[in-house]
Amino acid sequence: MDTQIFGSPALGQDVPDHALLQAMPIAVYTTDEAGRITFYNEAAAQLWGHRPKLGEDRWCGSWRLYWPDGTPLPHDECPMAVALRENRPIRNAEAVAERPDGTRIPFVPYPTPLRDAEGRLTGAINMLVDITERKQSELALRRQEHELHEAQRIARMGHWRLDIASGGLAWSAGIHLLMGTSQAGHVPHLKDFIGRVHPDDRRPLLRAFAACLRSGRTSQWEFRVRNDDGREWVAWIEGCCESDDSGKVSALFGICQDVTEQRRMQATLRDACDAAQAADRAKSTFLACMSHELRTPLNAIIGFSDLLQSEIFGPLGSDQYLEYAADISRSGHHLLELVNDVLDMAQIEAGKISLQEEAIDLAALIREAASLASGPAAHANHRIEIRLREPAPLLVADRRRMRQVLINLIGNAVKFTPDGGRIAIAVGEEAEGRLPITITDTGIGIAPDKIGGLCQPFSQIEEVAARRYDGSGMGLFITKALVERHGGDLSIVSKPGEGTAVTVSLPSHRFVPMFVETAFLIRA
Numbered sequence: 001m002d003t004q005i006f007g008s009p010a011l012g013q014d015v016p017d018h019a020l021l022q023a024m025p026i027a028v029y030t031t032d033e034a035g036r037i038t039f040y041n042e043a044a045a046q047l048w049g050h051r052p053k054l055g056e057d058r059w060c061g062s063w064r065l066y067w068p069d070g071t072p073l074p075h076d077e078c079p080m081a082v083a084l085r086e087n088r089p090i091r092n093a094e095a096v097a098e099r100p101d102g103t104r105i106p107f108v109p110y111p112t113p114l115r116d117a118e119g120r121l122t123g124a125i126n127m128l129v130d131i132t133e134r135k136q137s138e139l140a141l142r143r144q145e146h147e148l149h150e151a152q153r154i155a156r157m158g159h160w161r162l163d164i165a166s167g168g169l170a171w172s173a174g175i176h177l178l179m180g181t182s183q184a185g186h187v188p189h190l191k192d193f194i195g196r197v198h199p200d201d202r203r204p205l206l207r208a209f210a211a212c213l214r215s216g217r218t219s220q221w222e223f224r225v226r227n228d229d230g231r232e233w234v235a236w237i238e239g240c241c242e243s244d245d246s247g248k249v250s251a252l253f254g255i256c257q258d259v260t261e262q263r264r265m266q267a268t269l270r271d272a273c274d275a276a277q278a279a280d281r282a283k284s285t286f287l288a289c290m291s292h293e294l295r296t297p298l299n300a301i302i303g304f305s306d307l308l309q310s311e312i313f314g315p316l317g318s319d320q321y322l323e324y325a326a327d328i329s330r331s332g333h334h335l336l337e338l339v340n341d342v343l344d345m346a347q348i349e350a351g352k353i354s355l356q357e358e359a360i361d362l363a364a365l366i367r368e369a370a371s372l373a374s375g376p377a378a379h380a381n382h383r384i385e386i387r388l389r390e391p392a393p394l395l396v397a398d399r400r401r402m403r404q405v406l407i408n409l410i411g412n413a414v415k416f417t418p419d420g421g422r423i424a425i426a427v428g429e430e431a432e433g434r435l436p437i438t439i440t441d442t443g444i445g446i447a448p449d450k451i452g453g454l455c456q457p458f459s460q461i462e463e464v465a466a467r468r469y470d471g472s473g474m475g476l477f478i479t480k481a482l483v484e485r486h487g488g489d490l491s492i493v494s495k496p497g498e499g500t501a502v503t504v505s506l507p508s509h510r511f512v513p514m515f516v517e518t519a520f521l522i523r524a
Helices: 015-023 042-048 079-086 132-155 173-179 190-196 199-215 260-310 319-349 362-373 399-415 475-485 514-523
Strands: 027-032 037-040 064-066 095-098 104-109 112-115 121-130 157-163 169-171 219-226 232-243 249-258 357-361 383-387 394-398 422-427 434-441 489-495 499-507
Touching: 027 042, 037 042, 042 121, 079 112, 079 121, 104 132, 132 157, 132 173, 157 173, 169 173, 173 249, 190 199, 199 219, 199 232, 199 249, 232 260, 260 319, 319 475, 357 362, 357 399, 362 383, 362 394, 362 399, 362 422, 394 399, 399 422, 399 434, 399 475, 399 499, 475 489
Parallel strands: 383 422
Antiparallel strands: 027 037, 027 121, 064 095, 095 104, 104 121, 112 121, 157 169, 157 249, 219 232, 232 249, 357 394, 422 434, 434 499, 489 499
């Protein structure tokens, strides 16, 4: 900068210099040797928020001045005043200008003394660089660093970088916190870090580390670490490779997380799962054993009650005895059904349901199931309709299990259909590789929020306290499991007060046209 030009007493009226300074986007002003302002450009007026009086106002045109920490800065102690008083440029200073409206603008001043040809001080020129955006960026950066530090502290993790050549480690504050080291007093190094690793984990870690360097791929490592205070924790590290221009791995960087609590919880969950599975196996074994133990006396009770009803060894002598024998038989059969359901449920939960498959006359199976399940229907005047295709196909399945499915579903339709209702059993048309068997009734129906849980063990349509219908709540659970064991699925559509439709969809490959099966039997 030419000090001769700017040292002219008539600088503010020097048209060429005035035009140059006015065009500058940075705030610029000049003073005489006594600090009186002799010129300022438009950018300076905008920064100060007002226009000082030339030749009267001194040092700086700002309303008030402050140091960066907010301490008031007297005008005669501002960098411009110091530059004139000490006859030297002032650099690396910061200040804050306050406008008349209270707005504060941080700035960096560059005051420089001006001298004439003989070197005498004639004034000074100052440039004020508005650093508002820089301060905002610094504040945002500090906020982000604080948030990152807090996030790493909460997540018990941090980031790191290892220089391969020197072995020097750079740790974030999060890792210093995990390691129990001080950012100010501890300089991380690979050798120091390896010394902190549990002795049993060092060799596997070094092998994994070497493999990562050879492959250049992202790797994950898990090992135990000891802090200076002796506390041991489990570290999980993920590292990425950084290569130089020649393609050689020059550094590793990544994250480190304390997963001690997660691993402890996983171990606890594994133990709890093992204990639950053991308890479930014990329960299934107990149910199976008890069911078999109960069947033997029940069969005897049912058998002897049937003998009494038939009076095979002579008359009982009273009609009431016959009624009692019938009651004993019905109760025994009911209890046997419950025992069978419990045994089936135990086998299903243990995954031990096996199928004895054979070719079954589907029409005969449906009629048999309808006959067995509709015993009480005679007292309620139900109308049961069976709609089958002619000729009905053969079904390749486990006869006993499929009969159990149909009896359960038809029995439910009978049980929940009032006097005079209608029950329909139909085999539909094949669709999407499946053939549906649908049992429809005009019964009480099911509320939409109840349908989803009906196939769970011990579920009931009605609340326990208001139940009007008997049942263990295991039937649909067993039925659905048996259908799925055959590769099918079970669906329920219902509307309260209008009835229910339950559909069993079995894979079409389980159905064989009657004439094909008949030809096969003849050849056999």
